[in-house]
Amino acid sequence: MDNENLLIYLVSDSIGETAEQVAKAAISQFVFENYEIRRYPFINEKSQITEMLEEAKQQRSIIVFTMVVKELKTFLAEESAKHNIPCIDIMSPIVEGLSGILQSTPKREPGLIRKLDEKYFRKVEAIEFAVKYDDGKDPRGLKKADIVLIGISRTSKTPLSMYLAHKNLKVANVPLVPEVAPPKELFEVPSKKIIGLTTNPMKLIEIRQERLKALGLKSEANYASIERILEELEYADDIMKRLSCPVIDVSSKAVEESASIILEIFREIGYKLTNGK
Structure with missing residues (x-):
């Protein structure tokens, strides 16, 4: 089972660079090379998530996502659970932690970091x-x-x-x-x-x-x-x-x-x- 190929799906409502960097950093901690990264950027509709999950459920997969639109990330988490596909939310713990400390509500707008870079x-x-x-x-x-x-x-x-x-x-x-x-x-x-x-x-x-x-x-x-x-x-x-x-x-x-x-x-x-x- 350990040698079976693993597909890592990177799902984002923006470019998805953060998810990719975190996923690569995490998997580098393991002696494992049989993996493939598939990136799904600019997800803004539930139908896109459904299409991705239909593909992911066919093989051993894990989903790593950075999404800020609450409706979409909730849908992704619920649908992934139905198919028994591990689904990891990178952004929420940090955003929620900052929200508590700053006593402020996040904008939940995709791509803000890219706008700052520009x-x-x-x-x-x-x-x-x-x-x-x-x-x-x-x-x-x-x-x-x-x-x-x-x-x-x-x-x-x-x-x-x-x-x-x-x-x-x-x-x-x-x-x-x-x-x-x-x-x-x-x-x-x-x-x-x-x-x-x-x-x-x-x-x-x-x-x-x-x-x-x-x-x-x-x-x-x-x-x-x-x-x-x-x-x-x-x-x-x-x-x-x-x-x-x-x-x-x-x-x-x-x-x-x-x-x-x-x-x-x-x-x-x-x-x-x-x-x-």
Whole structure:
């Protein structure tokens, strides 16, 4: 009997990866190789369970399941018992234990872990996008972005890009410098996707002087002079007017506050972002 082939049926109302991992981990504890795993994912009807049981009752079988829909798992347990097929519920003991500790009712919605994984990978993708298309590195990314930030140096373009990326948004940013013409791709992007960033010139002087000190350079360099800053701001203002894009003054705002304003602007104009918000 021990050498008779064993069929392990993995039944799930989602993908069934959890059931497979647990079943493989369990059977590895035995010196037994005559087994076959059959996976039945996305079970959402009793007829599917009945069909599976008709097959399972023909041979030595065991059912391992991860189902959260109460009606279906009750049906599976009852029908398996009628055919004398061992049936193991992996999820319920853990879910019920957590429910008691958390004093909360489980959602009983299939596939939630997969949705969480997808959300995580979207965030990673958005962060990689922000890094790849930071500081105008590759203008080809402008058309792929959900949001394009433009502004002169030290107007929080990169911090804002990264903050918004953590909200699953693909953000590219472009520095505006009088001596360098903006990429032509910027003028091919819908203006509703572009946000201009500006700041108070006196505040910017302080920021740039601190930046120069951090780099070991003299604070009186042209980069931090009022003449240069006014020139840059005027140039940037002209570009933003040509693009007809909204403009945010970030001089006295934290990154979180500026990001909130940006998202509110997009909501007001009804522009659909990829994260659905």
